[in-house]
Amino acid sequence: MSDAATEPDKITGPTPDNALRAADKADEGPVLAADGTPLKRSLNRALRAQKLRALALIAPLLIFVLVSFIAPIGDMLFRSVENQIVSDTLPRTVRALETYDATSEEVPGDEVFEAAYYDVFYAAERKLHTRLGSRLNYEMTGASSLFRKSGRGLDDIGEVYLDQFEDLDENWDEARPWAELMGDPDWIAAQEAWDGESNMPEFELRADISEVLPRTAASYEIFARFMQDEEGDSPLEEEPWTVVHTALYQDLSERDVSGYSGPRADMLRAADELVASPDFETVSFRDAFEEIDEDWVTPEIWQTIKMYSPAYTSGYFLNSVDMQKTPEGPALRDEDERIYGLLFQRTMFMSLVITFSCILLGYPIAYLLSNLPASKANLLMILVLLPFWTSLLVRTSAWKVMLQQQGVINDVLVWLGMVADDGRLVMINNQFGTIVAMTHILLPFMILPMYSVMSTIPPSYVRAAKSLGATNWTTFWRVYFPQSVPGIGAGSILVFILSIGYYITPEIVGGTSGIFISNRIAYHISSSLNWGLAAALGSILLVVVLLLYWAYDRIVGIDNVKLGG
Amino acid sequence: MKLSKTLLATSALTVAAAGAVTAQDMADSMTLVSWGGAYQSSQQNAYVAPYLEMNPDVSASWDESSAEAVAKLRAMNEAGNVTWDLVDVVASDAIRLCDEGLAMEVDHDELLAPAPDGTEASDDFGDLIVSDCFIPQIVYSTTFGYRTDMVPEGVEAPNDICDVFDLETYPGKRALEQRPINNMEWALLCDGVAKEDVYDVLETDEGQDQALAKLDTIKDEVIWWSAGADTPQLLADGEIFMGSTYNGRLFSVIEEQDQPVAMMWDAQVFDLDGWIIPAGLPEDRLARVKDFVRFATDTQRLADQAKYISYGPARESSAPLVSTHAELGIEMAPHMPTDPNNAENTFLYNYEFWADYRDDIDAKFQAWLAQ
Numbered sequence: 001m002s003d004a005a006t007e008p009d010k011i012t013g014p015t016p017d018n019a020l021r022a023a024d025k026a027d028e029g030p031v032l033a034a035d036g037t038p039l040k041r042s043l044n045r046a047l048r049a050q051k052l053r054a055l056a057l058i059a060p061l062l063i064f065v066l067v068s069f070i071a072p073i074g075d076m077l078f079r080s081v082e083n084q085i086v087s088d089t090l091p092r093t094v095r096a097l098e099t100y101d102a103t104s105e106e107v108p109g110d111e112v113f114e115a116a117y118y119d120v121f122y123a124a125e126r127k128l129h130t131r132l133g134s135r136l137n138y139e140m141t142g143a144s145s146l147f148r149k150s151g152r153g154l155d156d157i158g159e160v161y162l163d164q165f166e167d168l169d170e171n172w173d174e175a176r177p178w179a180e181l182m183g184d185p186d187w188i189a190a191q192e193a194w195d196g197e198s199n200m201p202e203f204e205l206r207a208d209i210s211e212v213l214p215r216t217a218a219s220y221e222i223f224a225r226f227m228q229d230e231e232g233d234s235p236l237e238e239e240p241w242t243v244v245h246t247a248l249y250q251d252l253s254e255r256d257v258s259g260y261s262g263p264r265a266d267m268l269r270a271a272d273e274l275v276a277s278p279d280f281e282t283v284s285f286r287d288a289f290e291e292i293d294e295d296w297v298t299p300e301i302w303q304t305i306k307m308y309s310p311a312y313t314s315g316y317f318l319n320s321v322d323m324q325k326t327p328e329g330p331a332l333r334d335e336d337e338r339i340y341g342l343l344f345q346r347t348m349f350m351s352l353v354i355t356f357s358c359i360l361l362g363y364p365i366a367y368l369l370s371n372l373p374a375s376k377a378n379l380l381m382i383l384v385l386l387p388f389w390t391s392l393l394v395r396t397s398a399w400k401v402m403l404q405q406q407g408v409i410n411d412v413l414v415w416l417g418m419v420a421d422d423g424r425l426v427m428i429n430n431q432f433g434t435i436v437a438m439t440h441i442l443l444p445f446m447i448l449p450m451y452s453v454m455s456t457i458p459p460s461y462v463r464a465a466k467s468l469g470a471t472n473w474t475t476f477w478r479v480y481f482p483q484s485v486p487g488i489g490a491g492s493i494l495v496f497i498l499s500i501g502y503y504i505t506p507e508i509v510g511g512t513s514g515i516f517i518s519n520r521i522a523y524h525i526s527s528s529l530n531w532g533l534a535a536a537l538g539s540i541l542l543v544v545v546l547l548l549y550w551a552y553d554r555i556v557g558i559d560n561v562k563l564g565g
Numbered sequence: 566m567k568l569s570k571t572l573l574a575t576s577a578l579t580v581a582a583a584g585a586v587t588a589q590d591m592a593d594s595m596t597l598v599s600w601g602g603a604y605q606s607s608q609q610n611a612y613v614a615p616y617l618e619m620n621p622d623v624s625a626s627w628d629e630s631s632a633e634a635v636a637k638l639r640a641m642n643e644a645g646n647v648t649w650d651l652v653d654v655v656a657s658d659a660i661r662l663c664d665e666g667l668a669m670e671v672d673h674d675e676l677l678a679p680a681p682d683g684t685e686a687s688d689d690f691g692d693l694i695v696s697d698c699f700i701p702q703i704v705y706s707t708t709f710g711y712r713t714d715m716v717p718e719g720v721e722a723p724n725d726i727c728d729v730f731d732l733e734t735y736p737g738k739r740a741l742e743q744r745p746i747n748n749m750e751w752a753l754l755c756d757g758v759a760k761e762d763v764y765d766v767l768e769t770d771e772g773q774d775q776a777l778a779k780l781d782t783i784k785d786e787v788i789w790w791s792a793g794a795d796t797p798q799l800l801a802d803g804e805i806f807m808g809s810t811y812n813g814r815l816f817s818v819i820e821e822q823d824q825p826v827a828m829m830w831d832a833q834v835f836d837l838d839g840w841i842i843p844a845g846l847p848e849d850r851l852a853r854v855k856d857f858v859r860f861a862t863d864t865q866r867l868a869d870q871a872k873y874i875s876y877g878p879a880r881e882s883s884a885p886l887v888s889t890h891a892e893l894g895i896e897m898a899p900h901m902p903t904d905p906n907n908a909e910n911t912f913l914y915n916y917e918f919w920a921d922y923r924d925d926i927d928a929k930f931q932a933w934l935a936q
Contacts (some may be wrong), residue, residue, distance in 0.1 A: 131665050132666030132667060134661065134664055141921055141922055141924070142921045143921075148664065344936065405804055429788055511789060512934040526633040528924060529665075
């Protein structure tokens with residue numbers, strides 16, 4: 001019928017189509033905007049400006065949420081892997097343990113005990129050793145008192161040396177001679193001139209002393225800086241810690257100080273002779289630790305320190321899935337210490353039960369609410385909202401009164417003769433109590449979204465279905481129910497996510513079989529102070545919720561969830 | 566310039582004259598942390614109100630957070646903003662706070678008033694100073710109370726700790742605290758372990774299993790409590806036959822509320838409660854707190870506290886001064902956990918043991934509970 005000349009694509013000459021095609025073919029470069037820039041870039045720029053403006057508008061809220069919500073939560077969750085305390089408190093020991101094989105079941109060598117002596121001594125002066133003890137006690141029973149005892153006990157080592165040096169020359173227990181031996185003359189002058197109010201001139205070691213007495217210098221420097229920064233005392237007036245005397249002994253026994261000619265050279269040379277004499281009493285670090293507590297010469301404590309020496313640890317996460325770190329790698333805990341797996345399962349299971357009971361109880365109410373005449377519906381609405389406005393604790397305690405064995409329900413049942421007086425039902429301090437109380441408390445969160453969805457379903461659909469011959473059931477099931485599903489979805493998400501993190505109600509009515517994982521999290525936050533473990537449990541809970549949300553989105557589709565309209 | 570110099574000079578003179586810190590250098594408000602309830606009001610009546618009367622410019626506010634004091638202090642310390650001035654904690658928490666560097670170490674003789682006869686504070690408090698940070702106030706005990714109307718006919722009222730484990734003679738529910746401390750010791754005692762061996766046995770895995778096995782025999786009949794008010798409530802409702810709680814709570818159920826409940830002092834576990842001063846307080850607040858603590862822990866004030874609650878004063882010199890209840894008018898001495906008649910068989914909370922074993926045994930205990 002059509003000839004070539006009239007078919008649209010065959011027309012030659014200037015038509016709009018041809019012009020476009022020509023433009024495509026020509027490939028003359030990008031289309032330009034009025035000001036000569038490429039159109040694409042110009043459009044992008046306009047869009048970016050728009051986006052920036054939008055961002056600026058929400059910026060206050062965004063910053064608020066970031067600062068007051070996301071950042072603290074992030075910080076808390078970060079604790080689940082954070083573990084710097086070991087390497088910060090025991091830096092030398094951690095370094096000395098690098099070559100130690102934790103699986104060897106042997107006690108490490110003397111160099112580790114030496115490092116531990118210095119570390120624990122400094123930590124004890126800073127009062128950090130007990131903190132580390134509590135941290136390690138989560139992993140190894142007894143670490144707490146081990147460190148507490150050692151903080152005091154380690155003084156004994158240095159005192160052995162201090163006493164001998166002091167017997168030789170009393171200046172060894174005086175502040176001033178030490179400062180002259182160790183301190184830079186300029187610093188001494190500046191420190192002497194210090195007026196007692198402004199900042200103290202920071203302690204400086206004398207130029208060559210670190211070569212003559214390396215350990216002593218390092219130790220004295222730590223002492224002097226600590227006195228200045230933490231105590232606000234002048235090192236010119238404070239006798240050094242006994243750890244400095246230990247360091248001095250070690251230096252003198254290893255090094256030759258005869259070439260030393262700085263201040264207090266005589267004193268030092270005399271001490272050197274004393275150390276060289278056969279009568280000089282020495283203490284081995286290992287023996288001293290053993291004397292404080294025999295646990296120090298078992299491999300367990302060193303394995304624990306070694307395992308927890310990295311700055312970040314998987315230990316908390318392993319703990320929260322009933323596993324533990326061992327020198328051989330992660331292993332399951334003993335059966336009688338496993339609890340978190342059970343609690344996670346139970347939390348999931350009970351949250352699901354609560355969600356379904358809320359759907360069962362809430363659906364008819366929401367249906368009534370949206371189909372009754374306004375006056376009656378309003379009254380019903382108030383009945384739904386009234387408990388919602390009542391304090392959570394009041395409602396939970398009320399359930400306690402209702403459900404307990406001498407409570408209202410049992411009394412009524414006994415009075416009616418349905419239950420024997422000595423066979424009263426146990427309805428509280430178990431899972432049943434938790435489910436009942438939480439279903440009641442979370443019910444409004446299910447009813448309200450359902451109601452707002454149902455009230456938008458046009459009644460004409462139902463009438464149309466009926467007029468086409470459907471039975472009541474078919475009308476409901478095939479026409480009404482599918483339209484109300486988004487309400488169920490919204491309510492279920494709300495109830496499920498709320499119940500999975502619920503804490504106070506299970507605590508009060510849950511007994512032992514009805515408690516949730518959140519109760520353990522609370523316990524670790526406020527009682528055992530194991531915040532790392534609490535953070536790990538919380539992170540797992542958060543990930544589980546996000547995963548479920550994702551799965552829900554894939555199965556139901558989050559677009560199908562409506563909170564109203 | 567001149568005026569301020571004169572002022573400075575005058576105030577310097579005043580300081581020199583007083584020989585101590587003057588009121589101007591002390592903060593005029595304090596935040597005290599305590600447990601709420603009858604215990605806090607005993608503190609309020611016995612020494613906070615009198616102190617405020619003596620210092621009308623000062624105000625004191627309460628924070629009822631002692632149960633979470635360790636966690637909250639740690640959080641405050643990390644945030645660098647400690648808002649509490651004086652915190653009432655149990656001894657084990659004081660030890661932990663001291664370990665964590667969150668509580669201030671004090672020199673008891675310097676900070677606290679000597680006894681009227683001149684005995685130094687550290688001797689007057691004696692062994693009760695369980696930590697360098699801890700300023701003891703009271704001795705309390707955890708013990709059992711039982712419903713007198715639920716004792717089966719023809720049976721002697723329970724008076725032995727092992728009656729708790731005897732379901733045949735004394736059928737009925739029990740309330741125990743939801744933690745291993747005390748329960749494990751009681752279980753071992755009633756499983757034939759001698760009192761002096763209890764902690765040696767409890768150190769071992771077998772000992773822990775033994776204690777849990779003993780608790781297993783009554784597990785079905787136990788309601789586990791976590792707040793001190795639970796047991797008194799359960800007793801008053803008739804929900805349980807016997808239950809453990811703090812002796813002061815039982816006193817109030819028995820004497821103040823007149824419930825058919827009696828005490829079973831056997832194997833009561835002594836514990837201590839006292840103040841700690843948070844570490845790192847600014848000088849003016851610290852000065853105020855020190856002034857208050859010196860007053861609040863002197864011999865008379867601690868004896869006064871016993872008028873309002875049946876907890877024993879921590880000072881030896883206060884004991885003879887304990888008088889009658891402020892409202893009921895009854896003699897308080899026989900209701901004290903330290904009264905010789907009540908203290909025939911006692912236990913002292915082993916702080917060091919539980920500091921070490923708490924995490925480990927608690928894990929086992931909770932796993933056992935959840936089964």
